[in-house]
Amino acid sequence: MIDSNHLFDITIIGGGPVGIFAAYYAGMRKADVQLIESLPELGGQVATLYPEKQIYDVAGFSGISGAQLTEHLINQLTLFQPTLQLSTAVKRITPQVDGTFVLETTKGTTKTKGVIVAVGNGAFTPRKLAVDYDPAWENHYIHYFAKELNQFKDQTVAVAGGGDSAIEWALMLEKIAKQVYLIHRRDQFRGLESSVEALKHSTVQIKTPFLIDSLTEINQQLALTLNKMRSTEQEQLTIDKLLVNYGFISDTRILRDWGLTLEHHQVAVTQQMATNIPNIYAIGDIASYPGKVKLIASGFGEAPIAVTELLTNLYPEKRQPLHSTSIM
Ligand SMILES: Cc1cc2nc3c(=O)[nH]c(=O)nc-3n(C[C@H](O)[C@H](O)[C@H](O)COP(=O)(O)OP(=O)(O)OC[C@H]3O[C@@H](n4cnc5c(N)ncnc54)[C@H](O)[C@@H]3O)c2cc1C
Incomplete structure (x- = not known):
């Protein structure tokens, strides 16, 4: 007391x-x-x-x-x-x-x-994805904190967000994950110039300007449908884990x-x-x-x-x- x-x-x-x-x-x-x-x-x-x-x-x-x-x-x-x-x-x-x-x-x-x-x-509290999903997917497929890096080891990971933290996470995960995607709804990133430069020279695959439209569970993976901004174009991305960094x-x-x-x-x-x-x-x-x-x-x-x-x-x-x- x-x-x-x-x-x-x-x-x-x-x-x-x-x-x-x-x-x-x-x-x-x-x-x-x-x-x-x-x-x-x-x-x-x-x-x-x-x-x-x-x-x-x-x-x-x-x-x-x-x-x-x-x-x-x-x-x-x-x-x-x-x-x-x-x-x-x-x-x-x-x-x-x-x-x-x-x-x-x-x-x-x-x-x-x-x-x-x-x-x-x-x-x-983290700003959540504005997309409907099964709450049970949180901490399994969908993460708002990357507390234990090991859970991303050898996984296909998508990081969502365009700020410093999203870029930093993408660069950190690149070292241990099988493949990292970075999804951002704008063409430009808001991160530090040095981080953005490091990103350009990394293996992180950049998906811009895309917004996550929907999520589906398929064969123990997560299928993302991405909407291209100001367009009707869509892309599909199948991943193991989604790390959302919307602040x-x-x-x-x-x-x-x-x-x-x-x-x-x-x-x-x-x-x-x-x-x-x-x-x-x-x-x-x-x-x-x-x-x-x-x-x-x-x-x-x-x-x-x-x-x-x-x-x-x-x-x-x-x-x-x-x-x-x-x-x-
Ligand atoms: C992903 C990320 C990466 C970052 N990277 C960097 C970096 O590389 N370099 C850098 O300098 N900064 C970085 N920052 C920013 C840095 O973490 C913050 O500037 C720093 O944590 C601020 O410290 P603080 O003690 O003021 O607040 P906090 O770290 O937010 O701690 C405040 C504490 O107060 C407690 N609290 C709140 N309300 C109450 C209450 N009513 N009663 C009792 N306790 C309460 C909270 O639980 C919390 O533990 C980063 C931030 C994030 C989110």
């Missing part, structure tokens, strides 16, 4: 990469920290959506898988033993007259002097109930990562400011800013150290 009596200095809501690093950093700054995560495991999108994908843009690693990065972050976090609440979702934040907050969670209430919101895309629908409605000012479903923050409510900060994918890029690296930079600002507000009499060697 959650601790209802203890008053924490900082409660971080969301145990994705950014929330984990913020909890570690706040622990290093000797704050009394609590980290609350709604899923049973830490790691957020990195652990849930792409544990086996390589990440190439985290400082210090020329390439690291989502699972490895999560493991490193958790190892670092345990150095300061913050209070960890897994499988616990924060439902409401109620400011108190003394400036502290009571958080209502799915496992009871808890008290804190400051809050750092690191909920990423909120409760996220994610995030549910950030809860943030409105928390009284936070939103900008396009993200929390508007200042340069100090401060929200409109004193002592509530927001970092990572959920934070919005001019020039924001939704990357792990940006979130890692935002965490020390929020922690330092919050601790300065809570303990103005204390000089806040800057370099880790002067704290450890």
Whole structure:
């Protein structure tokens, strides 16, 4: 059960990469920290959506898988033993007259002097195929997450989507699958130039501009009917697995109930990562400011800013150290 009596200095809501690093950093700054995560495991999108994908843009690693990065972050976090609440979702934040907050969670209430919101895309669910299919095909023929790459080994796989992730998945799967198709309804891909270039030099067969019209099960395979856009032309494709990457629908409605000012479903923050409510900060994918890029690296930079600002507000009499060697 959650601790209802203890008053924490900082409660971080969301145990994705950014929330984990913020909890570690706040622990290093000797704050009394609590980290609350709604899923049973830490790691957020990195652990849930792409544990086996390589990440190439985290400082210090020329390439690291989502699972490895999560493991490193958790190892670092345990150095300061913050209070960890897994499988616990924060439902409401109620400011108190003394400036502290009571958080209502799915496992009871808890008290804190400051809050750092690191909920990423909120409760996220994949955007589904807009085609009728037997729900039993999900996780068998149709996948929305490529969690275990091995299930695609030596299979004929179609990836549907035109963004970075779809291209990355197609390129990753190319290494282990028998054949990979990439289906996109536009001629142009929205992915990074380097990924699109890599795609051109790969064995991935590109099917553009096509949209999936219907799915049928035939001899333990999936037959796709593809409609060519702005045409009556159709193509058939028989595959073992379909990996749909149409992005994610995030549910950030809860943030409105928390009284936070939103900008396009993200929390508007200042340069100090401060929200409109004193002592509530927001970092990572959920934070919005001019020039924001939704990357792990940006979130890692935002965490020390929020922690330092919050601790300065809570303990103005204390000089806040800057370099880790002067704290450890
Ligand atoms: C397929 C894919 C590939 C990507 N590749 C890269 C890449 O190569 N490089 C890169 O830098 N970025 C990449 N990203 C983006 C990166 O994953 C995000 O920028 C990063 O995960 C943001 O971290 P976060 O901690 O802010 O949020 P998240 O990772 O979304 O974590 C937020 C956590 O908060 C929890 N939560 C939500 N609501 C509540 C609540 N009410 N109470 C308690 N907990 C809550 C969620 O369960 C979740 O665990 C990729 C994203 C995707 C989808």
